[in-house]
Amino acid sequence: MRDVAIIGVGITKFGELWDKSFRQLISEAGSKAILDSGVSGKDIDALYIGSMSAGRFVGQEHVGALVADASGFSHLHIPATRIEGACASGALAVRQGYLSIASGANDIVVVGGIEKMNDVGGTSATETLATAADQEWESFFGATFPGLYAMIAKRHMHEYGTTKEQLAQVAVKNHYNGSKNPNAQYRREIKLETVMNASPVAEPLGLFDCSPVSDGAASLILCAADKAKKYADKPIKIIGSGQGSDTLALHGRRDICTLDSTIHAAKMAYKNAKIKPGDVSLAEVHDCFTIAEICAIEDLGFVKKGEGGKAVEEKITTLDGRIPVNTSGGLKSKGHPVGATGVAQIVEIVEQLRGEAGDRQVKDVKIGLAHNVGGSGATCVVNIMEAM
Amino acid sequence: MVDGAVPRFWREIPQRYNLIGNRCESCKTVYFPPMEACPKCRRKSLGKMKELKLSGKGEIVTYTIIHVGPENFENQTPYPIAIIKLKEGPHITAQIVDCDLKDVKIGKKVESTFRKIQQDGDIGAIYYGYKFKLTD
Numbered sequence: 466m467r468d469v470a471i472i473g474v475g476i477t478k479f480g481e482l483w484d485k486s487f488r489q490l491i492s493e494a495g496s497k498a499i500l501d502s503g504v505s506g507k508d509i510d511a512l513y514i515g516s517m518s519a520g521r522f523v524g525q526e527h528v529g530a531l532v533a534d535a536s537g538f539s540h541l542h543i544p545a546t547r548i549e550g551a552c553a554s555g556a557l558a559v560r561q562g563y564l565s566i567a568s569g570a571n572d573i574v575v576v577g578g579i580e581k582m583n584d585v586g587g588t589s590a591t592e593t594l595a596t597a598a599d600q601e602w603e604s605f606f607g608a609t610f611p612g613l614y615a616m617i618a619k620r621h622m623h624e625y626g627t628t629k630e631q632l633a634q635v636a637v638k639n640h641y642n643g644s645k646n647p648n649a650q651y652r653r654e655i656k657l658e659t660v661m662n663a664s665p666v667a668e669p670l671g672l673f674d675c676s677p678v679s680d681g682a683a684s685l686i687l688c689a690a691d692k693a694k695k696y697a698d699k700p701i702k703i704i705g706s707g708q709g710s711d712t713l714a715l716h717g718r719r720d721i722c723t724l725d726s727t728i729h730a731a732k733m734a735y736k737n738a739k740i741k742p743g744d745v746s747l748a749e750v751h752d753c754f755t756i757a758e759i760c761a762i763e764d765l766g767f768v769k770k771g772e773g774g775k776a777v778e779e780k781i782t783t784l785d786g787r788i789p790v791n792t793s794g795g796l797k798s799k800g801h802p803v804g805a806t807g808v809a810q811i812v813e814i815v816e817q818l819r820g821e822a823g824d825r826q827v828k829d830v831k832i833g834l835a836h837n838v839g840g841s842g843a844t845c846v847v848n849i850m851e852a853m
Numbered sequence: 854m855v856d857g858a859v860p861r862f863w864r865e866i867p868q869r870y871n872l873i874g875n876r877c878e879s880c881k882t883v884y885f886p887p888m889e890a891c892p893k894c895r896r897k898s899l900g901k902m903k904e905l906k907l908s909g910k911g912e913i914v915t916y917t918i919i920h921v922g923p924e925n926f927e928n929q930t931p932y933p934i935a936i937i938k939l940k941e942g943p944h945i946t947a948q949i950v951d952c953d954l955k956d957v958k959i960g961k962k963v964e965s966t967f968r969k970i971q972q973d974g975d976i977g978a979i980y981y982g983y984k985f986k987l988t989d
């Protein structure tokens with residue numbers, strides 16, 4: 466397997482972007498990534514796009530070709546492939562691009578992630594997101610997506626004494642980080658009481674425990690590492706990549722509070738990278754709900770199982786903590802255009818490793834990890850990056 | 854849920870009305886909904902999965918109270934949803950009914966009951982299936 470580097474990144478603003486179409490968003494992110502790298506159209510071998518549900522959100526399938534077309538690649542006829550794994554679609558696209566270069570099949574690929582969720586109403590967006598759950602054996606009986614994560618939270622509280630306040634602290638931290646990110650959907654800090662007193666969605670989760678419905682896109686240019694210096698001053702190497710799966714329904718899992726797909730993906734990525742969890746300087750993790758960040762930092766091995774809530778309370782994961790988590794603001798504050806999320810997480814890690822993260826820059830960062838989850842944990846992708 | 858296609862619902866009637874699961878005759882593990890192959894025995898289990906009606910008795914492993922529900926469930930909020938460990942082993946997701954919300958707790962014993970689950974709009978099909986009620 467060849468080494469693979471990231472030589473360009475691009476991201477749009479995340480939020481309710483009424484004046485931007487699906488095409489405009491993905492071509493904006495792609496153009497920014499191409500400009501950020503030194504590549505031009507003829508250098509590109511293939512395109513991989515992560516999108517969870519363009520068919521339901523904007524009534525458009527066949528988005529691999531659409532993105533190639535909108536990006537001005539139609540006359541080059543390069544392979545353009547769309548990848549789907551619910552909210553993990555973005556990181557899955559990155560991993561496909563990575564594998565295609567590592568295998569020797571391609572030298573330079575463009576990876577994109579996109580979701581345009583606001584063109585349908587809130588109810589329809591929620592129902593589309595719910596298609597990531599098991600339609601026949603969860604959704605049919607009235608289980609919602611926040612409901613599934615709420616059941617993880619309830620069990621976590623029961624087994625480990627995790628508190629609603631610890632959950633709320635995840636949202637407060639991520640909003641603080643997001644307030645420093647110009648592309649974030651919510652650029653404002655929030656108070657603990659605001660989270661604690663928000664209207665209930667699925668107990669114990671309230672409105673501020675949940676990530677929003679967002680529009681946005683992100684893109685990366687990947688290149689064989691031995692050619693990376695030709696196109697970029699500060700290439701960032703993908704030193705490890707892993708992927709895992711599990712039962713589609715939450716009730717089928719070995720343990721309700723553990724995402725075995727994360728454990729599997731992380732084990733693969735750490736082995737690949739020849740590092741331990743303690744070597745990671747910062748991480749972007751999949752905080753679709755506050756409890757998800759607590760499970761993630763446990764399952765990724767940053768803290769022991771059951772100690773995630775305490776770790777948040779002890780500020781281990783803040784910008785100046787031992788392991789800063791979700792410096793971008795996370796899904797909670799930056800926004801969660803589902804197909805874009807996994808790619809956007811890596812954009813943040815690259816900016817941090819290059820030392821270009823502005824007000825939210827973490828000092829002395831060497832290794833960054835991105836963790837992207839699909840559904841309630843049926844798919845997980847972990848990628849680990851290091852400056853070259 | 855995706856609208857339309859009524860066969861999608863009637864083909865699940867044995868499971869949703871009568872809790873029909875199956876059992877691997879090789880390792881005796883019980884599955885609900887039925888599995889084509891036993892994930893533990895895989896190849897050895899092929900052709901040896903035997904239909905089994907579950908008792909409907911179990912215990913709450915975790916739960917939530919849904920306050921913001923899908924369109925077809927809006928008139929039922931707030932309602933409890935739980936993951937239940939059935940006596941025979943499988944875990945399933947279902948609503949808890951006929952109780953005070955504050956009585957729903959982890960570890961409570963429950964048993965299944967046949968109920969209306971949802972209705973497709975005002976004139977669409979009515980879908981039935983299992984819910985659970987507290988027994989202690």
